[in-house]
Amino acid sequence: MKTLYGIQYLRAFAALAVVVFHAAEKVGEHFAIGAAGVDVFFVISGFIMWVISDRRPMSPQQFLFDRVRRIAPSYWLVTAVMIVGAVVGLFPNLKLTASHIIASLFFVPMRSPSNGEIWPVLVQGWTLNFEIFFYVLFAGALFLPRNWRLGFLSLAFGGFFAFGLIFQPTSPALHTYTRPIILEFLGGVFLAELWLRRWIAGTSLGLACVGASLSGFAAIFLIGADFDEAICGPLAMALVYGMVSLEADGSIGRVPLLTYLGDASYSIYLWHTLAISVIVKIAGFAGLSSAPTVVASVIGGTILGTAAYEFVEKPFRKMFSRTGSKQGALARRPS
Structure with missing residues (x-):
C-alpha cells in the first residue's frame, strides 16, 4: 500500500496528543481532548484495514x-x-x-x-481490546465476496451498538463491545470506500473538513467539555476525510520527522507512560512545577517510544516477517 502521508501525520499527532493527555493527568492538570487521539486512531484503523484488504487480498x-x-x-x-x-x-x-x-x-x-x-x-x-474485536469482525467479512463486506460490517457493528443501547450490558466484555466508540472503526471503513471510489473532496472542501474538525476539537478544549465519543468520533472522521482528500489533490508532501513519528506511533502509544511515571517522580523530588514537568514528560515519553520502535518493534517485525515467509514457502512447496 502506498504511503499516505496525511494518515501518517495524523497517527503522529494522535499519539502525541495521548502522550500530552497522560503527562498532564499525571501532574493533576487537564488536557482531556488529548484522549481524542484514540478516536483518530480508531477511524484510521478502519480506513487502513479496508484499503489493505482491497489492495492485497488475503x-x-x-x-x-x-x-x-x-x-x-x-x-x-x-x-x-x-x-x-x-x-x-x-x-x-x-x-x-x-x-x-x-x-x-x-x-x-x-x-x-x-x-x-x-x-x-x-x-x-x-x-x-477494541482493536482485536474490530479485527475479528473484519476477518468475518473477508469470508464474503467483496461487494457484501461493507453490508456485513455495517450490520455487525450496528447490531452490537444497538444491543448496547437496548440492553445496556454490564459484563466487561459486552459493555466494551457495545460502546458507541466501535462505530468509529466502521466510519473509517466507509471513508476508505469513498477514497477507493475517488469520491473525495477537492482542496477547498478538504481544508474545510480539516478546519472544522480542528476547530471542533479546540472548542471542546476551550470550554472544558468532557471527552465524548459521540462528538469526537465525527470530528475524527472529518479530519481523516479532509486529510486524505488534500493528499489526493496533491496538497500534502512528505515531512520526514512526522512520517517517522507516524511509523513509531504504536510504540510511542505503548511505552510513553513508563517514561512519564519516572520523570514525574524525579520532577517531584526536584521540586519542578507542573508545566516543565509536563514538557519533560512528553519529551521523555516520545523518546522512549521511538527507542522502543527502533529496538523492539522493528526487530520483532523482522523476526516475524522471516517466520511468515518461511511458513509461506513451506506451504507452497509441493509434497
Whole structure:
C-alpha cells in the first residue's frame, strides 16, 4: 500500500496528543481532548484495514495472524515490564491477579483489581481490546465476496451498538463491545470506500473538513467539555476525510520527522507512560512545577517510544516477517 502521508501525520499527532493527555493527568492538570487521539486512531484503523484488504487480498486467517503478530509482541513485552515493576514495588498502586494478567495478555476486557475500571495491566491497552474485536469482525467479512463486506460490517457493528443501547450490558466484555466508540472503526471503513471510489473532496472542501474538525476539537478544549465519543468520533472522521482528500489533490508532501513519528506511533502509544511515571517522580523530588514537568514528560515519553520502535518493534517485525515467509514457502512447496 502506498504511503499516505496525511494518515501518517495524523497517527503522529494522535499519539502525541495521548502522550500530552497522560503527562498532564499525571501532574493533576487537564488536557482531556488529548484522549481524542484514540478516536483518530480508531477511524484510521478502519480506513487502513479496508484499503489493505482491497489492495492485497488475503484469507481471514492470514489477516488475523498478520494483525496479531503486528500488535501483540510489543504489547506483551510492555505488559511484562509492568508486571515486573509491580512485583518489585515500582508501581505500588498496581494490584495484580492471575486472572487479570491472563485476560490482559489475551485482550479480554476485565475489570482491574486496582480500581475497578475495565482496563488491562497496561492501562492504554484498553484500546487494543477494541482493536482485536474490530479485527475479528473484519476477518468475518473477508469470508464474503467483496461487494457484501461493507453490508456485513455495517450490520455487525450496528447490531452490537444497538444491543448496547437496548440492553445496556454490564459484563466487561459486552459493555466494551457495545460502546458507541466501535462505530468509529466502521466510519473509517466507509471513508476508505469513498477514497477507493475517488469520491473525495477537492482542496477547498478538504481544508474545510480539516478546519472544522480542528476547530471542533479546540472548542471542546476551550470550554472544558468532557471527552465524548459521540462528538469526537465525527470530528475524527472529518479530519481523516479532509486529510486524505488534500493528499489526493496533491496538497500534502512528505515531512520526514512526522512520517517517522507516524511509523513509531504504536510504540510511542505503548511505552510513553513508563517514561512519564519516572520523570514525574524525579520532577517531584526536584521540586519542578507542573508545566516543565509536563514538557519533560512528553519529551521523555516520545523518546522512549521511538527507542522502543527502533529496538523492539522493528526487530520483532523482522523476526516475524522471516517466520511468515518461511511458513509461506513451506506451504507452497509441493509434497
